[in-house]
Amino acid sequence: MLTNVLRKLDGEDSKVPPSFDQDLPTFVECAIYVDSFDSISEASMDYTVSLLLHMVWNQPGLKYLYDVPYFEVDPKNMEKIWIPDLYFPNEKKAAFHNVMMPNKMMRIYPDGSLSYYARLSLTFSCPMNLRFYPFDKQVCALQMESFGFDSEKVVLEWANTSTPVDINEQIVLPQFQVTNKDSRECDHSRPRIGEPDGDTSSSSYALPGTFRGSFVGQTALFSDSGNHSCLQATFHLERNIQYYIVQMYIPSILIVVVSWISFWLTVTSVAGRISLGVLTVLTMTTQSSGVNASLPRVSYTKAIDIWMSTCLMFVFAALIEFAVVNVLSRNERLKMIRRGTRQIPDDDEYGNVAITREIRETIVNMDGDVRLSAHQKRRFSHVNITGIQVAMCLDNFSRVMFPFAFMGFNTFYWLTYLVWGAAEEPRADGL
The missing domain is CATH 1.20.58.390 (Neurotransmitter-gated ion-channel transmembrane domain)
Incomplete structure (x- = not known):
C-alpha cells in the first residue's frame, strides 16, 4: 500500500516544496527536544547539544483512503519525498546519528501530512559576555531556517504546543544550570551570488562598496536574497559558583x-x-x-x-x-x-x-x-x-x-x- 501511495509522486520533483508550482508557501511546523548538553566552552564560545528534531508539513499528493492510521517510510523511500532543507545559521558542526541505522523516521498520515523525526548532534556558536565571570549568566541561541527557499516558498513555524522547545529534565551540567528556555521567530536576510548583470563578456564581479575581483565567464554581484523564515530557540544558562x-x-x-x-x-x-x-x-x-x-x-x-x-x-x-x-x-x-x-x-x-x-x-x-x-x-x-x-x-x-x-x-x-x-x-x- 505504501508503494501505491508513493506512486502518486511520480512526475513530481522531490527537490522543491509541494506547493512550489502553485506559488503558495509550504508551512512547516517544527519542534525540538534537547536530549543533552554535551559541552559549553568559554574558550571557543560555543556549545554542543544532542537533540531530536520534529517537523510536520502537508503534501496533498500523498493523501490516501486506506484504513491505516499512518505509513512508516524507510530511509530509501524518503529520497522520493521533499524534506525541508533546514539550515542552522549559527552552527559550527553538525552530524546525523547513524549507529546501526540512520536515526531518522517519517510517517505519512491519511490527510497527506508528513511527520519527520531526526536525531542530530550540533555545535552552535554562543557569543558570551564574561564581564561578570564567574557570576555570569549566558543566553545561547539555536537558529534554523530554510537554506534554498525564502519566506514566500517555505514558512517555518513553531509547533502549536505548550513546549515546542523542550529539554530533558535529567540533564546535569558541571558548570551551568539551565534556568529557562524560550522560542520565537526571527527574520534573516543573507547575501548570495546574484544573476549576471548582462555584461557577460566581462571577467569581473563587484561587491558594491567593497572590492572587485576576477570571475571567469560571468559578472555577478552579492545581492540580498530576501527574507528567510527563521526560528530561534534560546537557552538561559546560569553558572554554578560553588x-x-x-x-x-x-x-x-x-x-x-x-x-x-x-x-x-x-x-x-x-x-x-x-x-x-x-x-x-x-x-x-x-x-x-x-x-x-x-x-x-x-x-x-x-x-x-x-x-x-x-x-x-x-x-x-x-x-x-x-x-x-x-x-x-x-x-x-x-x-x-x-x-x-x-x-x-x-x-x-x-x-x-x-x-x-x-x-x-x-x-x-x-x-x-x-x-x-x-x-x-x-x-x-x-x-x-x-x-x-x-x-x-x-x-x-x-x-x-x-x-x-x-x-x-x-x-x-x-x-x-x-x-x-x-x-x-x-x-x-x-x-
Whole structure:
C-alpha cells in the first residue's frame, strides 16, 4: 500500500516544496527536544547539544483512503519525498546519528501530512559576555531556517504546543544550570551570488562598496536574497559558583592571610619575612595565570580579574611593607654605629648589649627591641624616636590596616557581583 501511495509522486520533483508550482508557501511546523548538553566552552564560545528534531508539513499528493492510521517510510523511500532543507545559521558542526541505522523516521498520515523525526548532534556558536565571570549568566541561541527557499516558498513555524522547545529534565551540567528556555521567530536576510548583470563578456564581479575581483565567464554581484523564515530557540544558562568558591576564592583568601604573618615576625627576621613575601606573590601569580588559561583573551576586565589583581596587590603590598621596615631598621643601626663608642660593655644581667658613646644611652636586646636603660629614661626623655621604633609601629599599624582593608574590599566585591550581577539580564548576542 505504501508503494501505491508513493506512486502518486511520480512526475513530481522531490527537490522543491509541494506547493512550489502553485506559488503558495509550504508551512512547516517544527519542534525540538534537547536530549543533552554535551559541552559549553568559554574558550571557543560555543556549545554542543544532542537533540531530536520534529517537523510536520502537508503534501496533498500523498493523501490516501486506506484504513491505516499512518505509513512508516524507510530511509530509501524518503529520497522520493521533499524534506525541508533546514539550515542552522549559527552552527559550527553538525552530524546525523547513524549507529546501526540512520536515526531518522517519517510517517505519512491519511490527510497527506508528513511527520519527520531526526536525531542530530550540533555545535552552535554562543557569543558570551564574561564581564561578570564567574557570576555570569549566558543566553545561547539555536537558529534554523530554510537554506534554498525564502519566506514566500517555505514558512517555518513553531509547533502549536505548550513546549515546542523542550529539554530533558535529567540533564546535569558541571558548570551551568539551565534556568529557562524560550522560542520565537526571527527574520534573516543573507547575501548570495546574484544573476549576471548582462555584461557577460566581462571577467569581473563587484561587491558594491567593497572590492572587485576576477570571475571567469560571468559578472555577478552579492545581492540580498530576501527574507528567510527563521526560528530561534534560546537557552538561559546560569553558572554554578560553588566550584569557583572552593577552587579559586578560598585559596586566594588564604594566601593573602598567610602574607600577613610577616607583620608578626620581628624586624630582624629578614630571611623569614622575605621568603614569606616572595612565596605568596609567586603563588598568587601562578593561581591568576591558571584561572585565565581556560578563558578567551577578551579585551575587557572580568570579575575574576579584579579579584585576582586585588589579592596580588595585597600580598605585594605586604612584601613592600617589609622592605620599608627593613630599610628603616637597618639605617638606624648604621647611624648608631657611626656615632662611635669608646667601649662596648659586656652583656648585662638580662643578656642585653648596650651601645653607648660615653654613657649608656640605648639598650638593644637580641630580638631587636630598643629601649633606654632604666636609670637613663628620665635624663634622655627628650631623645627623638629611633628608626627601629618607627619600623615596629609600622608593623603594628599593618596588622590592623591590612585585614580591615581586605574585609572592605570583600564587602564591596561580593555585594557588587551578587546583587548587581544577579540583576543584569544577558542577551542572546552576548553583548
